[in-house]
Amino acid sequence: MYLNDVAALSLDLDDTLWDFDAAVRGAETMLYHWLLQHAPLTAAVLPEPASLQQYRQRMAMLRPDLVDTPARLRKASIHEVLRLAGEDPALSERAYAVFYAARQQVTFFEDALPALEWLSQRYPMAAISNGNADLDMIGIRHFFSVILFSRDLGIAKPDPQIFHVAATALDVAPAQILHIGDDWQLDVQGALSAGFRAAWLVRTAQGTTPARMEGAADAWLTLNNLHELCLMADAHEHPVCGQGSASLSLPSYFS
Ligand SMILES: [Mg+2]
Incomplete structure (x- = not known):
């Protein structure tokens, strides 16, 4: 044998x-609500939780060097969302911590x-x-x-x-x-x-x-x-x- x-x-x-997708979608939903609460201007650039996925994909195309380090890629995409919304990009560290903890709830x-x-x-x-x-x-x-x-x-x-x-x-x-x-x-x-x-x-x-x-x-x-x-x-x-x-x-x- x-x-x-x-x-x-x-x-x-x-x-x-x-199920990896389910874990990440769940974590994006948590992150989405956290951002709306702590950086309310992000509502203008995030019509729905899935928008976070789109920003991440866009960042992966812009920064292929980050693709092998998921944490850096995710942080960079959150940073971009905050910047575009006119919120403080420094919030990306705390926001990422929320995402990371939620992503472990598999x-x-x-x-x-x-x-x-x-x-x-x-x-x-x-x-x-x-x-x-x-x-x-x-x-x-x-x-x-x-x-x-x-x-x-x-x-x-x-x-x-x-x-x-x-x-x-x-x-x-x-x-x-x-x-x-x-x-x-x-x-x-x-x-x-x-x-x-x-x-x-x-x-x-x-x-x-x-x-x-x-x-x-x-x-x-x-x-x-x-x-x-x-x-x-x-x-x-x-x-x-x-x-x-x-x-x-x-x-x-x-x-
Ligand atoms: Mg696998």
Whole structure:
């Protein structure tokens, strides 16, 4: 089986454990109301919470150098909103803190926490993210022995180097680490290029196209949820996270 001599796991965070868009939209709504209250002139440039997303996208085009550091990009876009509205741009620091705290209020996919609980009792685990989560605020730091963010390292997925840093920190050979993530390029291709194994988490049907196009489907796993991974890791147990999973149909190359 693909998992036979896997000695450690690494996991992506956004869209692997929680719905990233929902978290960011929620945080933008909080930020929007905070701005209207503390910098009321912003109402003129922010017709709705989604306007904050548009300013962020515009800033990403103007300042591609900020795209790899989400905090700086977001702060720059808030700064711009305040400046355009005739409010004090210095408020952007406080406004960002409101956004950042709200962005950590994630809604986990229902399989995520039971799977983290179960898998972390069996494997050392690393988190590898290009995003801006705070695992202490989210409350899942204890599941991971290694936590790597591109914002801290200056190396982002799919660069194999960030996976090599994870392997060194886990003290496990790349070939014995399974990386799990939702993004075909960042997670699957990145992990494979670093000599890791890879599990592509496809929670929605439309995501399956690249795997079919690339062929060689036995080079990686495709998972629909994290319960499947628990089941594959030890189908003989009846894990907490595997409850109800007896009815899961696994692709034939899993067995
Ligand atoms: Mg992701």
